Amino acid sequence: MPPYQPSADWQYEIPTTGSKRLPPAPRYVESLTHQGYGFEAAIADLVDNSIDAGARNVVISFLRDEDRLVSLLVVDDGSGMNDEALDTAMTVGGRQDYGAQALGHFGAGLKAASLSHADSLTVISRTKRSPSTGRRWLTARAQADFTCDIVDPGYCQDLVDRYDGLIEWHGTIVRWDRVRAFDTVTAGQADRYLNDAIEKLETHLGLHLHRFLADEHFNVDIVVEDVTTKDELDHRGVEPIDPFGYRIPGRAGYPRTYTAPVEGVGEVALTAHIWPPKSPLVSFRGIGSLADRQGFYIYRNNRLVQAGGWNSTRSAEGHLALARIAIDLPAEPNDVFSLTVKKDGVTVTPAFARGLEQATDAAGHTFAEYVQEAQATYREAAKRASEPQRKAVIPAGKGLDPRLKRTLRDELPELEGEDPLTFRWDTLPSELFFELDRDERVIKLNKEYRQVFNGGRRGGLNDAPVVKSMLYLMVNEIFQKERVRAVHTDNVALWNSVLVEAARCELAR
Known part of the structure; x- marks a missing residue:
């Protein structure tokens, strides 16, 4: 090979003698776990994929086994993927054919977002023309040799069947296991962790996807499921949060x-x-x-x-x-x-x-x-003179419709650092319409009178919004007191007497 002779343009041109392929080392997968994705941003990235797949409904499900958080799933009714498409989706940087209107951009979101928070990522999907199929990344194995597991077809179909109300002929399930944040939840703190996590997730998705959520044909729901009984322990619909959603502008002539x-x-x-x-x-x-x-x-x-x-x-x-x-x-x-x-x-x-x-x-x-x-x-x-401020309240929790909770937050300042008030139907004496559990922050409603509010239909978690919202406003102050005064006890007795009689009148009609 002749010795290198610099040209007149040496400062602009770099000479080469050939090329060689240098694929990423398996340890590159470790870098995906350190992308700095926040929890809410990671979930939003997964919902972006659902939107790109044409989904009209997305459910984010926290799986719970008593006081232990087990897994997180994002389920959609999008077009789904066959084996070939799923392999591409699970390859880092694998997708390169994003359309002009797609939300996906770099081909790394699914993997980077998921592995930033979970040590196991499973994706199961089906299309109209192909059966259920699945792949799984385990961080430890991926770091060793880029090995991606093929999920047993029987398990794939079982998981799809679990969500057959959403996935009928096509759709995708993204499942996170060994979620690092879940491992930090100490005994007795699952309710508090979930309420905080879901509130933040609702707000993040409601804001960043508000233009999509404003379309009545696109819905995102967040649920908590009992992994054994499959019962829904919580269910919240994500409402759009429009950062320009004021009623009257602050200055004439705008926007x-x-x-x-x-x-x-x-x-x-x-x-x-x-x-x-x-x-x-x-x-x-x-x-x-x-x-x-x-x-x-x-x-x-x-x-x-x-x-x-x-x-x-x-x-x-x-x-x-x-x-x-x-x-x-x-x-x-x-x-x-x-x-x-x-x-x-x-x-x-x-x-x-x-x-x-x-x-x-x-x-x-x-x-x-x-x-x-x-x-x-x-x-x-x-x-200008300061306007009168409404008194701050303990925030509303499970048992109230998300739209109602959003209105309450719009209208009333909330006390910071307070556990929310929740509603639960329970067995109570006939002379009680409701009962307050101040220690657990629960407003118990007598299920004997539940049919009054549901017109013969099976009650749901967020039923009876009118009576629940009235009770929330009536008893909020009582939960804020360190000691319950006689006047509060008398008010509770009065409200119970009137509400019980009103319920009985309604049942007698």
Whole structure:
């Protein structure tokens, strides 16, 4: 081989003498477990896959064996996968044919999201034309030699049959076992852990998928199942949390749409909103620190991929708490906007900041003027006399419809760090309509009168919403007291007497 002779363009060209294939070492799988996925973001990534598969219904199920959390499943009624497609889905970076409208992006989400939280990932699927099939990654084996297990067909069909109300002719089940967070739940803390985990998951999915959840034909439910009896111990429907879901804007003339000329992309639309000051709505105050929630809300194919932040175009400040701007990323690939692997943020080049400086709306108003008006709206509200505050309440828990709980959170401030109040139908003396268990934070309802509220139908976990919501408001203060005073005891006796008689009147009709 002749000796290397540098050319005149040596500083621009690097000479090569050949090439060789260097596949990733099996230990690369270990890196997937350290991607920094939060629990809620990981589940959202799995639901993204369900949406890409055309699912109309997704159920996230926590499997529970008494006080022990066993597994987590994400079940959908999407198009499903045959053996070949399942092999591709379980290969790191395996999928490369994402459509322009797909939520998937890098081909690593299923594996990285799952293995960040579980040491065992099983995927079982079926299509209209192929039987149930399954694959399993065990972290330890994958790290050794990339070995992926083929799941027994009989087990695959049994698991599909368990969810035959959702998966009929096609669908997919993603199952996590040996979930690390579940192993940290100490004895007697399962209820508290689940309530906290589900509340956070509801909020995250409700926010980041709010445009999909606003479609009545797409539903996400979160359930807790008894692994032995298959009974539902909890069931909550995820409601959309629109970060722009105010009733009346905080300033007349908004929202406004500005157009920013961004070099390398073209015109980018910025829909600027000013929230009404001191809004009690969960979509404003219930999704984290207000300082973190001002700024840009960036969407990719209708999926929220960044919930607030100024992308280095300015610093967060209290006077901008009411400012939120919606941006839909352009469909065409570009070098200005880059989505993170976890779909929890967008990086931008300086071209975006330069475009903001030139952004105007149809009337010639500048984006800089919008920022000033958002600040002015906040300052003007601060000068006005403070509005009367409603008294904080213990949060509502199991037994109330999720939509009702959302309304209660919108209307009433909640006491922080308090275990929620739950409802349960129980056997009580006939002269009692309800009974309070202050130690367990349970409002027990007499199941003798349950038929009054269900019109002959079989009662569900969240039935009788009217009477439950009234009782929740009536007795909340009693649960907050260290000692129950005589007046409270007398009120409970009064309410029981009236409600029992009302129920008996209804039964006699």
